[in-house]
Structures are given as C-alpha cells and as structure tokens.
Amino acid sequence: MTTYPRTAAGPVPADTDLLYSDVEDDLRKELRTLLTDRCPSADLPARAETEQAHDVGLWAALAGQLGVTGLPVPMETGGAGAGWRETAVVLEELGRAAAPVPYLSSSVLATAALLAAGDDRLLPEIASGNRIAALALPFSSPPDLPFPDAVEHTDGGLSGTVTSVAGARSADLLLVPAAGDDGPGLYVVDVAAAGDTVRRTTRCSLDLTRPLTDVALNSAPGTALATGDEAERVLRRALNTGAALLASEQLGVAQWCLSTTVAYVQERHQFARPVGSFQAVKHRLADLWALLMQARAVARYAAAALDAGTADAWTAAALAKAFVSEVVVEAAEAALQLHGGIGFTWEHPVHLYLKRAKSSALALGTADRHRAALARLVDLPAARV
Incomplete structure (x- = not known):
C-alpha cells in the first residue's frame, strides 16, 4: 500500500498555495497510469452495458495497489493518514476517467460521516476497501436538507x-x-x-x-x-464534505472534455483545414479553458479549507459546487457539439461524460441551491421583489 505523508497542517492562510504538491503530483501520476490501463475512456460504452454495480477489479486496485480508499482516515485507524486535499486529487482523476467505482459514496460521504461521529469500529474495513459503505440518502440531497424522515x-x-x-x-x-x-x-x-x-x-x-x-x-x-x-451534525458534515469534493470530480470530467476536444479538432478536417483552426472554435475552447482554471481554483480551495477545518470551509464548499457544476455541464456540452456526428453516437464515450456532468450537477444540491446557501453564509440579504 502506498503511503501519502502530509506536507502541511493547521489553518489555511490567506495566501494559500493551491498548486499541487510533489506528493499530490506523484499520486496523480500513479492514478492516471492505473486508470489508463484499467479504465480507458474508449471502453466506457461497453462497460455501461454490463450489469455490474461497479468495476470490481479497478476497486481492488485502488484499494490494494494504491491504498487511496482510506486517504483521510488516520493511520492508527487503518487509513493512509493523508487528507481531503489528496482525496480531491483522486476524485479529479476518477472524474477524468468517469470511473465506475463507489469512491465518492464510500470513501468520501460514508467515511466523512464516520470520521465526524468519531466511530473507529468500521473505519479500518472501509479504509482498506474490503467493505463498501453508502449514505442512504437520495443522491440529490443538499447539505442544508432538513433531517430526513423517510x-x-x-x-x-x-x-x-x-x-x-x-x-x-x-x-x-x-x-x-x-x-x-x-x-x-x-x-x-x-x-x-x-x-x-x-x-x-x-x-x-x-x-x-x-x-x-x-x-x-x-x-x-x-x-x-x-x-x-x-446525528444532524454528522449528516450535515458528510453532505458538505461530499459537495466540496464532488467539485473536484466535476473538474476532472471537465478537463477530459476539454483536452479530448482540443485533440479532436486538431485532427478533424473540414474544407481542407483542421476544425480547430476556425476562429469560432478557437474562441470557444479558449473561453472554456479560462473557466476551467477558475473552477480549479475554487475546487482546490474548497478541498484545502475542508482539510484545514477553517471557518469558511462550508462557504468554500457552496461556492465550489455552485460554480463547478455549471462549468462541467458547459464543458461536456461543448465536447459533444465540437465532436460533431461521432459525438452523438453510442460508441463514442463523450455522451457518458455529458451524463456524468449533468447528474453530478444535480447531485448533493443544485447550483441554485448552493448559491442560496452561499448567500446565507455570507449574510447577503435576499433580493426584494
């Protein structure tokens, strides 16, 4: 099992460095190598037709080979002793691969609930990936949801x-x-x-x-x-943690959409010229790149604030989920359109990324719901009608 030592601790300073650390870069490299080998995007349409709940082999590799299923869990409780920043990097790469594994539900939502409750009985098995846990709530549930009575x-x-x-x-x-x-x-x-x-x-x-x-x-x-x-505190913390880190997964989805589309429009020719040479296409992709850089900043800060337990952690989470939810949908829609006819076929994986983008935008609270929560968190008065 790979270990991921922490490089910093304590509160997030005002001039927080949101660049990826050497540890995070190494983690990303290992993950991308594994996912490229075991979960190439070209295989996703065929995987989607299977009846498997998740890719069992890939999950075993994430748990046993890389040890990333228990990143935020302390080492004395069977985890890797890392934190939510490293977990966010994993989610970026899993989003980039649209990997069919229960990482968000087990290693983020359920793990965050168990950590908040201070219950060490189940954490070792979940951190090892030997057992999978899920928070039994509708996936659309926002963090400010009244305590459920279903x-x-x-x-x-x-x-x-x-x-x-x-x-x-x-x-x-x-x-x-x-x-x-x-x-x-x-x-x-x-x-x-x-x-x-x-x-x-x-x-x-x-x-x-x-x-x-x-x-x-x-x-x-x-x-x-x-x-x-x-119970209300634990549930709220789990959902806020999930919303903050889902933004990192969405960032990975958006990054795949942009990089794949840029590569495609350089190869696809029309009127004896690469499609990417047309000004309208270049401007659209440039605008999308700028949005992605902004999305990366807010997603990275949300993970860093969550990791350090700062006072503005929930504000950062609401901002990240609201902003990145709209960016990822725009990136996926642009990818589908700029891929032209091939993008609309089942055989090409871009439609699965669009579906992942849209479903994640609805998950754990919509952008509008998080903007409303953000307004309350910063004491922004309601608009007068």
Missing part, C-alpha cells in the same frame, strides 16, 4: 424507503438517517446480516457509470452511530 426507527428496527441512493447497490454497509420517538438518529445497517429486511432495486439512472438504487427497509436491524443533535 425511514422510521422503532424498537423493531428501521422501516421505510430511500430512493436514488448512490453506491447502495455495491454497499456492504448502509448509514441510514432515521426519525424516531427519541428524535433523529444515524444508524449502521449491515446488509448481509439484515437479510430480507433490506431490499435494493436498481433504478434507470441518467449516469450509467454511477447507478442509483432504491433501498427498502422492513424492520431492519441497525446500530446507532449518532443520535439527536449529533
């Missing part, structure tokens, strides 16, 4: 249905928010031990590389992870 907790267990859960189809463990007579709670459900009390139904989702699953619980046994106000 599942009820009683003495008989957990009962209710949660729709469109990311990563649930692969999950060995479900972290289930539930309401009960004693107030809100977050419970861990071992899917294998729960047997028939947990039923999972795969939905027809927009993003074929990230299946969504409906989870029905019928008196399922659950172990309390957090209750009361603590």
